[in-house]
Amino acid sequence: MIPKKTSARRAPVAPPGEALRARGLRLTGPRRVILEVVRATDRHPSVAAVYAEVRRRLPRVSLGTVYRNLRCLAAEGLVRERAEPAGLRFDGNLAPHDHFTCVTCGRVLDIPRRRVAPPPHPPAPGLRIMSHRVEFYGRCGACRRRAAAPTPQRRRDDGR
Amino acid sequence: MIPKKTSARRAPVAPPGEALRARGLRLTGPRRVILEVVRATDRHPSVAAVYAEVRRRLPRVSLGTVYRNLRCLAAEGLVRERAEPAGLRFDGNLAPHDHFTCVTCGRVLDIPRRRVAPPPHPPAPGLRIMSHRVEFYGRCGACRRRAAAPTPQRRRDDGR
DNA sequence: GTGGCTGCAAATCATTTGCACTTTC
DNA sequence: GAAAGTGCAAATGATTTGCAGCCAC
Numbered sequence: 330m331i332p333k334k335t336s337a338r339r340a341p342v343a344p345p346g347e348a349l350r351a352r353g354l355r356l357t358g359p360r361r362v363i364l365e366v367v368r369a370t371d372r373h374p375s376v377a378a379v380y381a382e383v384r385r386r387l388p389r390v391s392l393g394t395v396y397r398n399l400r401c402l403a404a405e406g407l408v409r410e411r412a413e414p415a416g417l418r419f420d421g422n423l424a425p426h427d428h429f430t431c432v433t434c435g436r437v438l439d440i441p442r443r444r445v446a447p448p449p450h451p452p453a454p455g456l457r458i459m460s461h462r463v464e465f466y467g468r469c470g471a472c473r474r475r476a477a478a479p480t481p482q483r484r485r486d487d488g489r
Numbered sequence: 490m491i492p493k494k495t496s497a498r499r500a501p502v503a504p505p506g507e508a509l510r511a512r513g514l515r516l517t518g519p520r521r522v523i524l525e526v527v528r529a530t531d532r533h534p535s536v537a538a539v540y541a542e543v544r545r546r547l548p549r550v551s552l553g554t555v556y557r558n559l560r561c562l563a564a565e566g567l568v569r570e571r572a573e574p575a576g577l578r579f580d581g582n583l584a585p586h587d588h589f590t591c592v593t594c595g596r597v598l599d600i601p602r603r604r605v606a607p608p609p610h611p612p613a614p615g616l617r618i619m620s621h622r623v624e625f626y627g628r629c630g631a632c633r634r635r636a637a638a639p640t641p642q643r644r645r646d647d648g649r
Numbered sequence: 650g651t652g653g654c655t656g657c658a659a660a661t662c663a664t665t666t667g668c669a670c671t672t673t674c
Numbered sequence: 675g676a677a678a679g680t681g682c683a684a685a686t687g688a689t690t691t692g693c694a695g696c697c698a699c
Binding site: 377393416417 | 688690691697699
């Protein structure tokens with residue numbers, strides 16, 4: 330089961346139906362639930378994780394439908410795709426934010442971006458920058474604490 | 490065929506044999522060529538692209554060998570893995586640098602990082618930052634120019 | 650009513666793995 | 675000579691697709 334979000338500040342979001350209808354897409358049951366599931370967590374769920382959670386509410390949805398919808402919701406900008414080394418993930422937080430990846434447990438945390446920060450340094454000439462994103466790597470508090478005690482720990486988030 | 494690198498400033502690199510032997514790994518023909526191929530370009534080749542290029546020099550290498558070696562070279566830190574939406578890519582540039590992704594043609598350019606830049610803004614408390622990486626998105630010069638003329642263009646880099 | 654959407658199952662594509670044979674050290 | 679590495683082919687896993695029926699508009 331996907332845990333609820335912890336303390337993420339989210340941008341106020343328009344009702345889903347609008348953006349969809351504007352492009353001739355329908356707001357169906359599965360689609361709505363898939364969107365709700367991705368938005369309800371800050372764990373950046375994998376496709377499999379979204380599928381599992383959606384099935385708890387709609388036991389008949391198929392994996393294909395989840396794939397199709399995540400793809401189309403991402404194309405509409407209603408969720409964001411994240412390519413991680415372990416595979417594709419989805420981020421329902423549409424507010425501008427960066428990410429922190431714990432190199433020990435693999436969890437990815439949202440880092441809210443303080444107001445409209447300019448790109449951290451000017452890149453090469455000739456390029457028109459439209460946006461940027463910062464990925465931090467390090468160790469989260471829990472893993473730092475655990476590192477002191479010799480208790481074995483999960484190497485990576487299992488993706489659910 | 491993988492184009493040569495353009496103008497990337499690379500960190501001076503130790504001869505491949507050392508880092509490998511230090512970990513009980515052998516410097517074989519395929520392994521050496523795979524490393525050379527990834528290092529010789531700044532195009533961030535996919536596995537398939539590396540395979541194609543390596544085969545031009547060693548026609549008998551198998552795809553499995555390329556996978557195994559890229560994985561192990563990445564584990565040794567001799568190349569870097571990049572998870573992109575289109576799939577796994579490899580980066581032979583070991584100097585600290587950021588990336589610029591052209592949203593039109595999909596190409597990823599290396600952005601050299603001016604000296605040791607501190608993280609662009611302090612992230613959340615409780616996290617120990619070990620490194621960070623910046624991804625820029627926008628349009629490259631070529632695509633900006635082409636946008637003026639109504640010539641159709643490749644939507645995305647084909648990954649080779 | 651109709652076109653988009655769905656579930657299902659089969660097809661495709663990427664990646665990994667088992668094994669007998671080579672090669673490096 | 676032993677262990678690591680290789681080629682090959684088969685296995686696994688992830689994602690996509692075809693299609694007949696369903697449902698939102």
